[in-house]
Amino acid sequence: MVILPFFELPVRYRMQSEDRRFENSELGEARLLLEKAVAAYNEKQTEDFVTFMTENPASDWAQTDLYIELDRYYRQYIPFMNERGNRCVWMNLFCRPIGDWKAHRVQAEGGGVCFFSIGLNLDTGKRFDFIVNDKK
DSSP states (O other), X not given: OEEOOGGGSOHHHHTTOEEOOOOXXXXXXXXXXXXXXXXXXXXXXXXHXXXXXXXXXXXXXXXXXXXXXXXXXXXXXXXXXXXXXXXXXXXXXXXXXXXXXXXXXXXXXOOGGGEEEEEEETTTTEEEEEEETTBO
């Protein structure tokens, strides 16, 4: 896990926000919101998997190919303050280290559930832009 500077934040967030310090106490808040979002995602994936396998019984897909298992992921956190003054953090998660990931935001195309990002509003407890492999 690494906390990256504000300038590594994707431009679409940077344009209407400002830099802020990420407090150690916020790690727990962010982790709980992330776990909740991933649990909801995995539940939906289960439903989709059952439907897919019913329609394609000869498929060799395994349910684990579709799940996010958080313990497998490297994490990049970029804190910011949104236009309403809420404490937010954008998280980038990936299964294997890529390039200088401790200094620069990782960008990847492809890779299934091995790459995802999510925005968390720590003040409202809401998530936004949960994107798995560049797909909302």
